[in-house]
Amino acid sequence: MKVYPLYLSGEWVTTESSKPVINPATGDPFAEISMIGRDRVEVALEAAHDAFKSWRKLPGKVRGVYLHRIADNLEQRKDEIAKTITLENGKPLQQSHAEVGLAVDHLHWFAEEAKRAYGRIVPNQVEGKRHLVIKSPMGVVGAISPWNFPLVLAVRKVAPALAAGCTVVLKPATQTPLCAVAFAECVHAAELPKGTFQLVAGPAPEIAAEFLENRLCRKITFTGSTEVGRLLISGAAKSVKPLSLELGGHAPAIVFEDADLNRSVDAAMIAKFRNTGQSCIASNRIYVQRGIYDRFLPAFVERTKALNVGDGLEEGVDIGPLIDEAGLNKALEHIQDAVAQGARLNCGGERITGRKGFFIQPAVLSDVPHDALCMREETFAPIAPISVFDTEEEVINLANDTIYGLSAYVFTTNLDRAFRVMESLESGMISINDGVPSTSQCPFGGVKQSGWGRELGLEGMEAFLETRHVSMGLEI
Numbered sequence: 001m002k003v004y005p006l007y008l009s010g011e012w013v014t015t016e017s018s019k020p021v022i023n024p025a026t027g028d029p030f031a032e033i034s035m036i037g038r039d040r041v042e043v044a045l046e047a048a049h050d051a052f053k054s055w056r057k058l059p060g061k062v063r064g065v066y067l068h069r070i071a072d073n074l075e076q077r078k079d080e081i082a083k084t085i086t087l088e089n090g091k092p093l094q095q096s097h098a099e100v101g102l103a104v105d106h107l108h109w110f111a112e113e114a115k116r117a118y119g120r121i122v123p124n125q126v127e128g129k130r131h132l133v134i135k136s137p138m139g140v141v142g143a144i145s146p147w148n149f150p151l152v153l154a155v156r157k158v159a160p161a162l163a164a165g166c167t168v169v170l171k172p173a174t175q176t177p178l179c180a181v182a183f184a185e186c187v188h189a190a191e192l193p194k195g196t197f198q199l200v201a202g203p204a205p206e207i208a209a210e211f212l213e214n215r216l217c218r219k220i221t222f223t224g225s226t227e228v229g230r231l232l233i234s235g236a237a238k239s240v241k242p243l244s245l246e247l248g249g250h251a252p253a254i255v256f257e258d259a260d261l262n263r264s265v266d267a268a269m270i271a272k273f274r275n276t277g278q279s280c281i282a283s284n285r286i287y288v289q290r291g292i293y294d295r296f297l298p299a300f301v302e303r304t305k306a307l308n309v310g311d312g313l314e315e316g317v318d319i320g321p322l323i324d325e326a327g328l329n330k331a332l333e334h335i336q337d338a339v340a341q342g343a344r345l346n347c348g349g350e351r352i353t354g355r356k357g358f359f360i361q362p363a364v365l366s367d368v369p370h371d372a373l374c375m376r377e378e379t380f381a382p383i384a385p386i387s388v389f390d391t392e393e394e395v396i397n398l399a400n401d402t403i404y405g406l407s408a409y410v411f412t413t414n415l416d417r418a419f420r421v422m423e424s425l426e427s428g429m430i431s432i433n434d435g436v437p438s439t440s441q442c443p444f445g446g447v448k449q450s451g452w453g454r455e456l457g458l459e460g461m462e463a464f465l466e467t468r469h470v471s472m473g474l475e476i
C-alpha cells in the first residue's frame with residue numbers, strides 16, 4: 001500500500017512509522033500516511049521560523065502571486081483531488097468538487113487580501129510627534145484541521161496566514177491527510193520558499209503540545225470539537241499562546257408559518273444533509289411553527305426518503321457513509337434515545353446492512369423533546385429532528401438554549417420578523433431563507449462555546465496580524 005510522505009522544509013519525507021487511511025465507504029484501508037513525533041515537529045517549527053524571516057518581508061502583492069499560483073495548481077488537479085476527498089472522507093463526489101472550488105476561491109480571495117494589511121496614521125496630540133498603527137504578521141502558525149471538510153478548512157487557515165506574512169505548519173485530521181498531501185504538492189509546485197508551508201502528521205496530542213509549548217510557534221489556529229478546543233485553551237494558559245478556535249455547533253433552523261414552503265424545505269434539506277449531516281453548521285434542530293407543521297413535515301419526509309445513499313464515487317449519490325464506526329454508533333444512539341423519550345421516527349434511521357462501510361439511512365424524527373440527546377449534542381449524521389412551536393418568543397428561547405452559537409437558519413417572508421429574530425439569536429452566522437451561508441468574503445465563526453475569532457472575510461487575515469503602535473518624536 002502506498003505510504004504518502006510529509007512535506008518538511010521543502011522536502012518530501014516518508015517515514016518508517018505510518019498510519020492507514022480508511023475509505024469510509026468500504027471500511028478498508030487504501031493508503032498510509034507517514035507519521036512523525038514531537039521531535040520532528042520541533043525541527044519543522046525551527047524551519048518555519050527561519051522561513052518567516054524572509055517571507056514576512058516580501059511585498060503583500062508578491063505573497064499574493066504565490067497564493068494565486070497555488071490556487072491555479074489546485075484548479076488544474078481538481079478532478080483528482082475531489083476524488084481523494086471522497087475516498088478518505090466519503091462525501092458524494094459533486095460535493096468534493098464544490099469543496100475544491102471553494103478552496104480555490106479562498107486562495108484567490110486571500111491572494112488579493114495580502115495587499116491590504118492596512119494600518120493607519122493617527123493625528124498627534126502634542127507637537128513633534130507622529131503615531132503610526134501598523135499591522136505585522138504574528139510569526140510561525142501551528143494549524144490543526146478536522147476531517148469533515150478536509151481541504152477547505154485547512155485552506156481557510158493556511159491561505160490567510162501566508163497572505164499575512166506568517167509561515168505555517170499544518171496538522172490535518174488523522175482520518176483525512178491525503179488531500180493535505182495534495183495541497184502540499186500544489187504549494188511545492190508553486191515554488192514557495194522552503195519552510196514557508198509544511199505538512200506534519202502524528203499523534204495529535206503530541207503535536208499540539210509542541211505547538212503549545214514551543215516558543216517559536218506564535219499562534220495556533222484550530223478547527224474541531226469544543227472538547228479538544230477546551231484542551232487547547234487550558235494548554236495555552238501556560239504559554240499565553242494566542243488561539244483561533246472554530247469549534248462545534250448545534251444550529252437551529254426555524255420555519256415560521258409565513259415561510260415559503262418549497263423554499264424552506266429546499267434550504268433546510270441542504271442545511272441538514274450536506275456532507276451527510278457531518279457539518280459544523282448542519283441544522284441539528286428544526287423548529288416548525290404549528291400553522292405550517294402539517295405541510296412542512298410530510299414534504300421534508302418525502303424529500304428525505306428520496307435521498308440516494310451510496311459510495312460517494314457512484315453516480316447520483318446524495319448521502320455517503322459516515323466517517324467511521326464511532327460516528328455511526330453515535331447516530332444510532334441519538335435515534336434510540338429520541339424514540340425512547342417519545343419522538344416519532346418518520347423514516348430511515350437504520351444501519352444499511354449488506355454493504356461494507358458506515359452507512360445509515362437518512363432519518364426524520366418528529367415531536368422530539370428538548371432534552372433528547374440529538375437536541376443538545378452534535379449528532380453529525382443525516383438525522384433531522386423536528387419539533388413544533390407556537391410563538392416567536394418560545395422558539396427564540398429554545399434556539400438559544402445551548403452552549404453552542406455557530407450558525408442558525410430562519411425561514412420567513414416577514415421582514416420585520418426576520419430582523420427581530422436575527423437580532424435575538426445567539427449565533428455567529430444567521431441565514432435567512434438560505435441554506436448555505438459560507439462565502440470567501442464574509443466572516444465565518446461562532447459565539448459562546450462555538451469558538452473564538454473568525455475565518456474568511458476581512459477578519460480572516462486579521463487573525464494572523466498583530467496591531468502595533470509606533471510613536472515617533474520628530475523635529476518638524
Ligand code: NAD
Nearest residue numbers: 145146147172173204205208224225228246247248249280
Ligand atoms: P476533533 O476535535 O476530534 O479533531 C479536530 C482536529 O484536532 C484533528 O486534526 C484531530 O487530529 C485533532 N485532535 C484530536 N485530539 C486532539 C488533542 N487532544 N489535542 C490536539 N488536537 C487534537 O474534531 P473532528 O471530529 O475532526 O471534527 C468535527 C468537529 O469539528 C465537530 O465538533 C465540528 O462541529 C467541528 N467543526 C467546526 C467547524 C467550525 O468552523 N466551527 C468546522 C468544521 C468542524
